Amino acid sequence: MSEPSPFLQLRGICKRYGGVTALDRVDFSCTAGTIHAILGENGAGKSTLIKTISGVVQADEGEIALEGRPVQFTHPVEANRAGIICIFQELSLLPTLSVAQNIGIGQQTKRFGLLDQKVQIRKAEELLARVGCEDINPRTWVRDLPLSRRQMVEIAKALGKDPRLLILDEATSALTSADVEKVFDILRKLRDDGLVLLYISHRMNEIKELSDVMSVFRNGQHIETFPKGRHGDEEIVELMIGRDMGHVFPPKPPPVAERAPVLQVKNLSWERQLDDISLDLGKGEILGLGGLDGQGQKEFLLALFGVLKDATGTIEVEGKRVEIAGPQAAKSEVLGLALVPEDRKTEGLILSMSIGQNASLASLRQFRKGLRVDTQAESERVAEMLRRLQIKIGAVDDPVSSLSGGNQQKVVLAKWLMTNPNILMLNDPTRGIDVGTKQELYQLFRELADAGTSILLYSTDYDELIGLCDRVMILYQGRIVRELSGDEITETHIVASSLNLHESSETSRNDQYLSSEAS
């Protein structure tokens, strides 16, 4: 049986940035009508590969052929014209433009040289309906939408360009589980229509569910391409990291009957997004916040960090009632709070500043010597922290933007660990991070907890809640609907309570969910 000829073929592609080889003589091809997953740790060359395919960067060596004809893309627009559309990990939406304008910006329908706004809006409505988001008003500014909705707009925008090869780079990482299902249905339909889909994700179960073919990359090299099912999970992970995986999560300590409460929250409410939340966080405990995305978890952490105005309810730290005026007060030695925010590129880091400057930004006070900063003490402490977190860097003076996503997140953590927090709040800290780094972070969180730091962890990844947390609170519409501890923390329970299903109907709805996932 002859192989169908590939839609896209890369031969001997090399790409170097300065001294770093991002792609090393890569041969790669993909065939129409398949969902092709690309796997690899961060820094394996996945991003450079898709940037090369979609014309964002040009290869130093090698050739690209589309349906057998050699092509050269010098600009994303040229790739778009050839039907290669990319949904990037970094959202490519324009915040102060309307949803309809964002969807229509690539290909305009014109009437007398003017953009036809009615057509634009109608087209946006059609595309939004196609991805199951009829609830989004196409006249709304993108900036007024929550992150998960923006991602759906991004997908609608890509579909509007009539793709033949669609690249999804972590396109589902910001989505709610319900939206993921919708997107998967669309993707399968597109595959059946004969498109090629290149799919990049760090969620292994999504890849297993969706893809037909997988390619593994490591250190800029194409390691192996194989059909789904040839290798088991552990083999795939080994291919990706080139070493034995071992256990992903560190072992949990035996449950402690009574932990001394470090943080006590009572009846916390804010606007319509937080509704009467009460919880205790014990010393050395890892407390998980779960539930669907956007149920108030993020706002809860922000409220504790003093970012939200006019929140009601009481907060006690070490038994003393406190009013948290803002991040400045929250991080003080008295309160000892730290927050690793949701978006490391905007809220977590100052991308244009160096690794060292970012790391010491929250704790500069410690190094004050008269009016100036004791740079020697500062750099010693930074170096110590970078070592402790095993951050792979060239020099501390390099811009933090030069690091891979996983290492950037470690710098954010280093920044907050340098303030010696008693309570560490983490907002989805492993989003878009490779398996190896994730494992290191899990280890670190457990070590911190064992040393007495209390951790509040919001995660969109159920496995993390199950594998890492001592207790889990499930939020639904700003309320805690369920507390899970010990053996109760299972995927079944988390999924059920995330959807706020009542105990009686839980089992049947669960089966439904699981069977739809397996299909």
Add this chain to the structure above:
Amino acid sequence: MKHWRLYFKQNQGLLVAIGLFLFFYGAYSSLHPQGFTAALFNQNSNECFALVMAAMAQTIPVLTGGLDLSVGAILTLVNCLASELLGGTAVENAIGFAACLLAGLACGFCNGCLVVYGRLQPIIATLASSAIFIGIALFIRPTPGGTVNGDLAFAMTYDLNEALMAVGLSGLSGSLAWCGQIPTTVFFALLMALIWTFFKRTQFGLEAYAIGASAEAAFMSGVQVKRAKLIAYSLAGFFAGVGGLYLALQTSSGNANIPQASAYTLNSIAAVVIGGTSLYGGMGGAIGSIFGALVLRSVAFNFRVIDEQSALGFLANPLYQPLVEGVVLLAAVSIGAFWVFRIKNRLEIFK
């Protein structure tokens, strides 16, 4: 309209500017001894037009996330050029007219090239080019003066009847008679607003907004960033040129006045901000800037009619006026910042 709430939210700045203008101009015309008359309105609109054009010009680079410090200089350069070219026969004047508009466009195009191909920061590129434009203006007109055809100037700066008679038609009569009294400048302003609206609805207009909203996302969406910026700066030059041309008609002369050029530039930025355009780019529009310019002028008008015996009588003293103008400007801009108080999530302040 089903989406009026959304419209209101997305056009707050414009609506605030219109409100402020109605307040200040209303106060002025009610304080004026003769009250609101066609002649007064005509005089006021003539006084506003050049700044309105400067403000419209400034809006477009600001929308792309840039700034144009040469708006006043282009205006001055075209003003001096017009004082050389508009003193002849009808045909010569028509050619001169076109030459002046082209000159403004060309200046803007040069700015665009500096920003796009020179890869200079807009603020420094246009600071340098503004000095060059003023230099050329001084070369054309070392001392104030020049000649402008009187009939042309009168037709362009009086009302519609005059303009119609100047081209050989009769004035309006009957039920349209009141229209004949509308100042010519108002028609020009409407024409310019129409050009703006047309631009905004073209692909280039949307692209200008897109670049200001997020240059990277615009690039990734396939926007031709360079072309869009070139067009944006060129159109800015065109609007500034129209302002300069008008100034020559209004004053019947040209004047390479450096302080005046700087004042136009700075006031144009103030007008843009009052009109609700974000200095970060991507949000706002030139219609808001028109009202921003009108607010600035209306505030100054009020000083003329203030009653010296009243509590605010000290404002009639010109020495106090810059100070008060500054305070009013600050207050006007602050209205646009009131939304900060409604914010419950402090992170949104930075967005």
